[in-house]
Amino acid sequence: WSVQENSIAYRLFVCLQPPPGHSFILELDTTGQLPARPSRVRVALECTCTRGQLLGESSCFLHHPDDKAPEDQSSLLLRTLCKDSCLDMEKVTCHVQELVKLAWTFLSESRHCQLTMLPSSQSCRFQLTGSSKMNIFTEFIFVVGQTAEVADLSLG
Numbered sequence: 001w002s003v004q005e006n007s008i009a010y011r012l013f014v015c016l017q018p019p020p021g022h023s024f025i026l027e028l029d030t031t032g033q034l035p036a037r038p039s040r041v042r043v044a045l046e047c048t049c050t051r052g053q054l055l056g057e058s059s060c061f062l063h064h065p066d067d068k069a070p071e072d073q074s075s076l077l078l079r080t081l082c083k084d085s086c087l088d089m090e091k092v093t094c095h096v097q098e099l100v101k102l103a104w105t106f107l108s109e110s111r112h113c114q115l116t117m118l119p120s121s122q123s124c125r126f127q128l129t130g131s132s133k134m135n136i137f138t139e140f141i142f143v144v145g146q147t148a149e150v151a152d153l154s155l156g
Contacts, residue, residue, distance in 0.1 A: 007135040014140045016092070019077060021048045024087070024144045041087040041144055043078060089122050092142055096124040 001010045018024050025042040081091050097117050104115045109128075118125035124140040 006133060007137060009137040009139075011139045011141060013143050014096075016087070016142055016144050018043060021046055022078065026144070042085055043082055043087060044085070087144075089142065093121060093124055096140060096142075097126075100124060100126060 001008065003009075016024070023044050023046050025044050027040045027042060080095055082088055083091065101115065101117065104110050113128045113130045116127045116129065118127055118137075120139075123142065126138055128136040128138070130136075
């Protein structure tokens with residue numbers, strides 16, 4: 001965060017987690033190494049047969065026949081956030097912006113502050129302006145976890 005005359009700026013890292021039965025795979029560069037800034041994050045199905053049997057569930061996205069695949073919230077979310085089989089950061093950004101706007105309408109502060117969404121295709125940026133003319137700038141930078149490291153997708 002940083003403070004200037006009439007404004008405060010916050011940058012928050014938001015770690016994206018795949019829904020159950022899915023995993024994120026960072027695409028490697030031509031040398032087989034993780035690039036400094038990954039351009040694509042593939043969403044892969046995982047077998048949940050064993051876990052499903054333990055929990056009394058019968059459906060596994062990977063092994064379930066396509067014509068009878070279960071319709072659940074994670075599938076809908078993936079269709080909303082992905083292009084082909086990869087996360088689409090513009091779609092993620094738009095989705096989160098809509099969630100922020102919706103959540104803002106339920107907060108009591110919305111009567112005293114104005115929310116303005118700021119243009120960005122790779123992160124969710126917005127500004128709050130109150131009656132004191134203090135501006136609060138906030139940016140959500142989306143990241144995915146890869147073992148102990150975190151890959152920044154904001155410039156991908």
